[in-house]
Amino acid sequence: MYRFLRLPVLLVGFFMAASSYAASNSQPALTTEDALGPQVVQPIEFPHNRHAGLHDASDPTKGGMEINCQYCHTYARRSAVAGIPPLQKCIGCHQNIESVRNKSRIVELFKYWDAKKAVPWKKVHDLPDFVRFNHERHIKRFIEQQDRPVQEACGYCHGDVKEMTVARRQKPLAMGWCASCHEKDHPVVAEGGTPIAGQAYWYSFQKPAAAQDANTKARGPNDCWQCHK
Amino acid sequence: MSVSNLLENWSQVRHEHPVNDKPHDPYKWAMAIDLDACTGCNACSVACYAENNIPVVGKERFQHGQQMHWLRVERYWEEDSREFPDQGFQFLPMMCQQCEAAPCETVCPVAATNHTADGLNSQIYNRCIGSRYCSANCPFKVRYFNWYDYPTDEMVWPAEMTQQMNPDVSVRSKGVMEKCTFCVQRLSAAKVVAKGEGRIVREGEVQTACQQSCPTGAISFGNLVNPESRVHKQWAAQQVVLDADKQAKDEKEEGPGLRGYRILEELRAYPSVMYLERVRESAV
Numbered sequence: 001m002y003r004f005l006r007l008p009v010l011l012v013g014f015f016m017a018a019s020s021y022a023a024s025n026s027q028p029a030l031t032t033e034d035a036l037g038p039q040v041v042q043p044i045e046f047p048h049n050r051h052a053g054l055h056d057a058s059d060p061t062k063g064g065m066e067i068n069c070q071y072c073h074t075y076a077r078r079s080a081v082a083g084i085p086p087l088q089k090c091i092g093c094h095q096n097i098e099s100v101r102n103k104s105r106i107v108e109l110f111k112y113w114d115a116k117k118a119v120p121w122k123k124v125h126d127l128p129d130f131v132r133f134n135h136e137r138h139i140k141r142f143i144e145q146q147d148r149p150v151q152e153a154c155g156y157c158h159g160d161v162k163e164m165t166v167a168r169r170q171k172p173l174a175m176g177w178c179a180s181c182h183e184k185d186h187p188v189v190a191e192g193g194t195p196i197a198g199q200a201y202w203y204s205f206q207k208p209a210a211a212q213d214a215n216t217k218a219r220g221p222n223d224c225w226q227c228h229k
Numbered sequence: 230m231s232v233s234n235l236l237e238n239w240s241q242v243r244h245e246h247p248v249n250d251k252p253h254d255p256y257k258w259a260m261a262i263d264l265d266a267c268t269g270c271n272a273c274s275v276a277c278y279a280e281n282n283i284p285v286v287g288k289e290r291f292q293h294g295q296q297m298h299w300l301r302v303e304r305y306w307e308e309d310s311r312e313f314p315d316q317g318f319q320f321l322p323m324m325c326q327q328c329e330a331a332p333c334e335t336v337c338p339v340a341a342t343n344h345t346a347d348g349l350n351s352q353i354y355n356r357c358i359g360s361r362y363c364s365a366n367c368p369f370k371v372r373y374f375n376w377y378d379y380p381t382d383e384m385v386w387p388a389e390m391t392q393q394m395n396p397d398v399s400v401r402s403k404g405v406m407e408k409c410t411f412c413v414q415r416l417s418a419a420k421v422v423a424k425g426e427g428r429i430v431r432e433g434e435v436q437t438a439c440q441q442s443c444p445t446g447a448i449s450f451g452n453l454v455n456p457e458s459r460v461h462k463q464w465a466a467q468q469v470v471l472d473a474d475k476q477a478k479d480e481k482e483e484g485p486g487l488r489g490y491r492i493l494e495e496l497r498a499y500p501s502v503m504y505l506e507r508v509r510e511s512a513v
Contacts, residue, residue, distance in 0.1 A: 130399040225351040225413050229399055
């Protein structure tokens with residue numbers, strides 16, 4: 001009796017179970033798990049931790065220098081790509097730092113300088129050719145508009161570089177991972193209560209109807225052509 | 230997208246372009262092409278090839294209907310019983326009309342083509358599975374399919390030629406559909422600059438490749454929402470309304486003598502390209 005109903009009832013049941021599961025996960029979780037990229041061998045083993053790492057008050061010879069990421073990766077705030085600093089930048093400081101002049105890495109660095117050759121750094125964070133990623137927009141949003149610490153903002157995508165020697169890809173940098181942040185409802189008002197000029201206007205696909213108060217949320221750009229070229 | 234998300238945001242998911250939908254703000258990219266100025270020189274088409282890494286397929290494949298020109302210049306010969314009419318050919322540059330209610334979008338089985346907030350009809354090559362349904366449903370026949378893997382085809386881009394390719398545009402591979410993008414790479418570059426300065430893209434700040442190369446300035450392109458833009462002024466002067474399938478000016482007995490029209494408007498695709506009818510008598 002009612003045998004013919006068995007399959008439809010089963011399917012409806014499956015659908016309900018799946019949708020109730022989906023309902024409890026309506027906000028996509030920000031992917032935080034690390035997906036380590038390949039270990040890239042660089043011509044000079046550049047110690048990011050020594051340059052950008054936190055200052056060690058008890059032993060100044062051990063800790064980092066807390067140099068702003070954008071001091072060397074200077075194009076990040078004004079162009080699509082962050083850029084690799086020219087050799088001049090390295091020499092600009094290091095010609096005045098006598099204490100490390102005889103370290104093997106610095107000797108190597110000056111060899112390039114004397115030979116008038118650029119250091120052939122290898123690319124670590126390489127996005128596919130069909131992706132258009134803009135550093136400037138992200139720096140403007142997180143550092144200039146929301147006043148977040150530089151290392152935190154860069155770290156959203158680049159991981160904890162200040163702990164690394166040679167940089168290694170730490171985040172997946174895949175589309176789902178980008179979208180996990182872009183699909184989240186982000187506050188339109190900066191921490192500290194400053195309204196971010198035109199934030200909702202620019203960053204949401206839809207303009208929020210309500211006035212921009214502390215609770216107004218907007219999402220990152222979400223149409224395909226924003227990132228795909 | 231989860232079911233609950235879908236139900237919660239139903240109004241955002243259910244689009245009725247262009248009527249009853251959210252207005253285009255701050256951008257709606259549109260075009261106006263003056264056929265009176267067009268001499269059919271094909272510079273626009275060549276510029277498009279160069280800008281968008283379009284493969285040159287050769288005579289044989291062209292005859293097989295495998296041409297890839299995103300912008301073609303159509304030729305029309307006026308039939309008025311004379312063998313050679315004074316006017317000669319009529320030319321009409323035809324590219325993707327970036328329809329507001331695009332017939333291609335609704336039929337794509339994988340949603341590889343969809344509408345952007347700027348009123349463009351986007352095509353995502355990575356998502357395309359090559360069903361070619363969109364092309365079948367396009368009333369303007371402006372979608373082109375990659376029948377071959379042109380990047381590896383020696384006939385198309387010899388080794389040295391790869392140096393001239395545009396890095397801001399994907400090189401498409403075999404089995405995906407492609408079409409005019411209104412030079413979206415230029416649009417997004419201009420938008421990044423404008424956003425950085427906290428304003429919208431100004432008139433004249435961004436040009437499409439075809440517009441830039443047109444020797445007679447027949448093509449104008451810009452933001453239809455911006456009342457300062459040339460395109461807005463042209464559309465307004467010709468009384469062509471974006472979200473209408475019949476223009477009020479054409480309903481009148483005595484037409485106002487305006488030249489603006491959109492191709493196959495009655496199909497309710499709401500194209501974003503307005504053409505200005507040719508009126509001159511001489512050949513060129």
